[in-house]
Amino acid sequence: MNLRVKFNKKNYLKYISHLDTMRLFERAFKRAGIPVEFSQGFNPHPKFSIASPISLGLESEGEYMDIELNEEMSPEEFKSKLNQVLPKDMQILEARYSEDKKTIAALITWAKYSIEIKQENDINPEKIKESLLDWIKKDEIIIERLRKKKKKKVLKRENISDLIDGFKILNIDKNIVEVEVLLKTGSVKNLRPFDFVKALMRDNHLEGGLDLVEMKREKLLIGDKLEIF
Amino acid sequence: MINKDKLERVLKRVEKPARYIGMEQNSIAKNLDKVKVKFTFSYPDIYEVGMSHLGLHILYNLINSEKDFACERVFAPWVDMEEEMRRESLPLFTLENKEEVSNFDFLGFTLQYEMSYTNILNILDLSGIPLYSKDRDDTHPFIIAGGPCAYNPEPIADFIDFFVIGEAEELILEILNIYKEMKDTSWDRESFLKKIMKLKGVYVPKFYHVEYKEDGTIKEMNPIIEGMPEKIEKAFIEDVENMYVQDKIIVPFIETIHDRVVLEVFRGCTKGCRFCQAGMLYRPIREKSPENLMKTAKELVKSTGYDDISLSSLSTCDYSQLQFLIKNLIDEYKDERVGVSLPSLRLDSLSIDILKEIERVRKTGLTFAPEAGTQRLRDVINKGITEEDLKTAVGYAFKEGWSRVKLYFMIGLPTETDKDLLGIKEMAYDVKDIFFNRPKEEIRGNFRVTLSASCFVPKPFTPFQWVAQDSIEEFRRKSFLIKDSIKDKKIVFNYHNSELSYMEAIFARGDRRLSKLIHRAYKSGCKLDGWSEHFKFYTWIEAMEELNIDGDFYARRERELDEIFPWDFIDPGVNKKYLIREYKKAIKEETTEDCRITCNACGIEDCSMRGAIN
Numbered sequence: 115m116n117l118r119v120k121f122n123k124k125n126y127l128k129y130i131s132h133l134d135t136m137r138l139f140e141r142a143f144k145r146a147g148i149p150v151e152f153s154q155g156f157n158p159h160p161k162f163s164i165a166s167p168i169s170l171g172l173e174s175e176g177e178y179m180d181i182e183l184n185e186e187m188s189p190e191e192f193k194s195k196l197n198q199v200l201p202k203d204m205q206i207l208e209a210r211y212s213e214d215k216k217t218i219a220a221l222i223t224w225a226k227y228s229i230e231i232k233q234e235n236d237i238n239p240e241k242i243k244e245s246l247l248d249w250i251k252k253d254e255i256i257i258e259r260l261r262k263k264k265k266k267k268v269l270k271r272e273n274i275s276d277l278i279d280g281f282k283i284l285n286i287d288k289n290i291v292e293v294e295v296l297l298k299t300g301s302v303k304n305l306r307p308f309d310f311v312k313a314l315m316r317d318n319h320l321e322g323g324l325d326l327v328e329m330k331r332e333k334l335l336i337g338d339k340l341e342i343f
Numbered sequence: 344m345i346n347k348d349k350l351e352r353v354l355k356r357v358e359k360p361a362r363y364i365g366m367e368q369n370s371i372a373k374n375l376d377k378v379k380v381k382f383t384f385s386y387p388d389i390y391e392v393g394m395s396h397l398g399l400h401i402l403y404n405l406i407n408s409e410k411d412f413a414c415e416r417v418f419a420p421w422v423d424m425e426e427e428m429r430r431e432s433l434p435l436f437t438l439e440n441k442e443e444v445s446n447f448d449f450l451g452f453t454l455q456y457e458m459s460y461t462n463i464l465n466i467l468d469l470s471g472i473p474l475y476s477k478d479r480d481d482t483h484p485f486i487i488a489g490g491p492c493a494y495n496p497e498p499i500a501d502f503i504d505f506f507v508i509g510e511a512e513e514l515i516l517e518i519l520n521i522y523k524e525m526k527d528t529s530w531d532r533e534s535f536l537k538k539i540m541k542l543k544g545v546y547v548p549k550f551y552h553v554e555y556k557e558d559g560t561i562k563e564m565n566p567i568i569e570g571m572p573e574k575i576e577k578a579f580i581e582d583v584e585n586m587y588v589q590d591k592i593i594v595p596f597i598e599t600i601h602d603r604v605v606l607e608v609f610r611g612c613t614k615g616c617r618f619c620q621a622g623m624l625y626r627p628i629r630e631k632s633p634e635n636l637m638k639t640a641k642e643l644v645k646s647t648g649y650d651d652i653s654l655s656s657l658s659t660c661d662y663s664q665l666q667f668l669i670k671n672l673i674d675e676y677k678d679e680r681v682g683v684s685l686p687s688l689r690l691d692s693l694s695i696d697i698l699k700e701i702e703r704v705r706k707t708g709l710t711f712a713p714e715a716g717t718q719r720l721r722d723v724i725n726k727g728i729t730e731e732d733l734k735t736a737v738g739y740a741f742k743e744g745w746s747r748v749k750l751y752f753m754i755g756l757p758t759e760t761d762k763d764l765l766g767i768k769e770m771a772y773d774v775k776d777i778f779f780n781r782p783k784e785e786i787r788g789n790f791r792v793t794l795s796a797s798c799f800v801p802k803p804f805t806p807f808q809w810v811a812q813d814s815i816e817e818f819r820r821k822s823f824l825i826k827d828s829i830k831d832k833k834i835v836f837n838y839h840n841s842e843l844s845y846m847e848a849i850f851a852r853g854d855r856r857l858s859k860l861i862h863r864a865y866k867s868g869c870k871l872d873g874w875s876e877h878f879k880f881y882t883w884i885e886a887m888e889e890l891n892i893d894g895d896f897y898a899r900r901e902r903e904l905d906e907i908f909p910w911d912f913i914d915p916g917v918n919k920k921y922l923i924r925e926y927k928k929a930i931k932e933e934t935t936e937d938c939r940i941t942c943n944a945c946g947i948e949d950c951s952m953r954g955a956i957n
C-alpha cells in the first residue's frame with residue numbers, strides 16, 4: 115500500500131540535507147512503529163522516497179514522499195504517531211493512500227518559491243522593479259552549469275527563460291526585494307532555485323552573495339501546475 | 344544569547360551548517376534563567392567526532408536529570424565556521440540555547456587524545472575566556488577536564504582550573520552540588536577550589552608545586568597548601584550494576600562516526616596487555632548483568648530509532664555472558680531489523696559463532712587485533728594469542744562465507760626486530776592461503792585482507808612507560824619495509840603518520856613545562872592536529888626550537904626505573920611495583936595470565952575478578 119505524505123521543514127531544520135532527512139525519517143518510522151515495507155537483498159532498506167529533494171538552506175511548507183506500508187494503517191494514525199516522534203519543525207501535514215502507478219517524484223513538474231533578497235546598500239525600488247519586469251520577459255536568460263560530457267565536467271550555457279513562470283513582485287523597499295516565482299522542477303527539466311536567484315541578482319544589479327537571500331518553497335505542483343493536496 | 348541574525352548569515356556561508364544548529368532528537372534545552380548551575384560539556388573536536396563519544400551522552404543526561412542543573416554542548420568549529428565567527432565577532436555558543444559559553448558556570452573538556460589540546464585553547468579563545476588559569480577571575484566559568492588523558496594532566500595543568508580523574512559520574516554531581524550551595528553565599532574561586540580539592544579524584548594544579556633536577560627529570564612534586572593530599576586517588580564507581588545509565592541519547596541529524604546505540608557492557612579489563620593504558624587505568628573489571636543491559640538497550644532503541652547496537656568495552660569478547668547477551672539481543676530485535684556489532688573480535692571459534700548470530704540481522708566485518716607479527720613479540724606485549732588461534736578463527740569464518748578481514752597491528756614495540764615486522768606480512772599471506780586452499784566450489788566472495796599499523800606510543804601507567812619511542816625515521820623505514828614486502832593486490836597495508844605519533848608521545852609523558860609549547864604552537868596556527876590536512880608538524884618543531892624544548896627528552900628517552908614521573912602523584916589502583924614486574928617480564932618474553940585465572944597482585948585490593956574462573 116502506497117501512502118502519499120505531505121510534510122514541512124522549518125526554521126533551523128532548513129540546514130539539514132536530503133540524506134539527513136531520509137535518515138531522520140527512517141529512525142522516526144522505527145520509533146513510531148510505522149509498518150514500512152523493506153526492500154529485499156543484501157542490505158535491506160525501508161521503501162520510501164522524497165520527491166524533488168529541496169536544496170540545503172530552504173524552508174518548505176510542503177514536501178512530499180511516497181512510503182510503502184506492509185500493513186494497513188489509517189492516515190490519521192500515521193500522522194499522529196509520527197508527529198509525536200518528529201521534531202516540531204518537521205511535521206506531517208497530510209497523508210493519503212494513492213493508487214498512482216507513478217511515484218510522486220516522477221509526477222512533479224513545477225515548484226513555487228518565495229524569495230527575499232536583502233541589500234546592504236540602498237537600492238532604488240522603482241528602478242529595480244522596472245528592471246525585473248523587463249528581465250522576466252526576456253527570451254534568453256543564460257546560466258552556466260557544470261554538466262558531465264563524456265567523462266569530464268564541462269561548463270555549459272543554458273537558457274532558463276522557459277523554466278520560469280508566474281513571476282510576481284511582492285514587495286520592494288530600499289533594502290529588500292521580495293518576489294514569488296514558479297520554477298520548472300522534476301525529473302524531466304529542473305531549475306535550481308539558487309541558479310535562478312544568482313541570475314536574477316546578476317542581471318538586475320543586486321549586490322552581495324547568496325547569504326543575503328532567504329528562500330522558501332511554498333508548493334510543489336504536478337501536471338499542468340496542479341496542486342497535489 | 345548570541346545575535347541570531349548574524350548566526351543565520353554565517354550558517355549560509357559554511358559547510359555542513361547542521362553541525363551548529365543543535366535541536367536534535369533527545370537534546371535538552373532548559374530555561375537557563377531557571378537553573379542554578381549551568382554546565383557546558385565540550386569534546387574538543389568537531390561535532391561529528393564529539394557526538395560519537397559515549398561519555399558525552401552519559402554526563403549530558405546525568406547532569407540534565409537534575410532539576411537545578413543544565414548541561415549544554417559545544418564542539419570545535421570547523422575552519423570555515425571559525426573564520427566566519429571571528430570575522431563577524433560571533434562568540435562561541437552552546438548548541439541548545441545558542442548561549443555564549445562564557446556565560447556558563449563550568450566548561451568541561453573530555454581529554455580523549457593528546458593532540459586535541461590546541462583545540463581546547465581555540466575553544467577558550469573563541470569564547471573570550473583567558474587561556475591561562477591564573478588569568479581567570481570570578482566572572483569566568485571554571486575550566487575543568489577529565490577523561491583518559493587526565494591521568495597525565497601536567498602538560499595542560501596551566502590551562503585547567505581543576506581535573507576530574509577517573510570515572511566522573513558521581514563525582515561531577517557532588518561538585519556541582521557544592522557549587523550550588525556556595526553560589527548563594529559570598530564565595531570566591533579560591534574557596535570553592537579549596538572545598539572540592541578534598542574530594543577523591545579532584546586535582547587542582549595550582550595547589551601543587553613541581554621541582555626539577557639538573558638533568559630535567561622531576562625532583563619532587565608537593566602540595567603547597569595544608570591538608571592537600573600528596574597522592575590523588577582516582578574516582579571510581581564500584582557498583583556499575585546500579586549506577587546511572589542514560590535511557591536516551593541525542594540523535595544527530597548529520598552522519599557521525601557512530602550512528603548507533605552504544606552499550607557499555609563492562610568497565611576495566613583483565614587481559615593485562617602491556618601497551619594498553621586503558622586496561623590498566625580502568626581496573627578492576629566490573630560487569631553489568633545481561634538483564635540490566637537488555638533493559639538499557641530497549642530504552643535506547645525506543646528513544647533513538649537506531650538500527651544497530653554496539654557492545655562497547657575494552658575487550659567485549661571477554662564478557663562472561665557474551666553469547667547469552669547477543670542471542671537475546673538478536674532474538675529481541677531481529678524483526679525490527681536492529682543489529683548488533685562488536686568493535687573487534689577475540690581469535691577463537693566462539694567469536695565466529697557469535698558472528699553467525701549477529702549475521703541473522705546484518706553481516707558485520709571481521710576485525711582482529713593481533714598487534715604484533717610474531718609469537719615472540721606478542722609474548723613481550725602480553726597479547727596472548729597464537730598463530731593457531733588466528734588460523735582457526737579465519738578458517739572457520741571463511742567457511743561460513745566471510746571473505747574480508749581487517750587486522751590491526753602496532754609497529755615500534757619494545758624489542759621489535761625486522762623479523763617481527765615481516766611476521767605481519769606473513770600473517771596476511773597465511774590468511775590468504777587459508778582462503779584459497781579450499782576446493783573451488785567452497786570459495787565465495789572477493790577476498791581481501793586489510794592490515795593497519797599504527798605507531799606505538801608509550802603511555803603512563805603501563806609497563807612500557809619507561810620505554811623510548813622509535814624515531815620517526817625508524818617508523819618510516821619499518822612501514823616501508825612491510826609495504827614493500829607485500830606484492831599482492833588482495834592485501835592492503837595502511838600505516839599511520841609517524842610525525843603525529845611523535846607529538847603524541849611527547850605529550851603523553853610530558854610535564855608542566857610543555858604548556859608553553861602548546862600555547863606557542865597554538866598561537867602560531869596549530870589546531871585540529873588530529874586532522875591530517877591541518878596537522879602542521881613543522882610549526883610544532885619551530886615552536887620547540889624557539890622555546891628550547893627537546894621533544895626527544897619526552898618521547899625518545901629510556902627512563903630509569905627510579906625516575907619520578909609527572910603522573911606519579913596519581914594513584915590509579917595499579918602500583919609501580921606491578922608495572923616494573925611486568926616490564927621486566929616483557930623483556931624476558933614471559934607472559935602473564937588473565938586475572939580471571941590467577942591474581943597478579945597489581946595493587947588493586949577490592950577486586951571482584953580475583954580467581955573468578957577458578
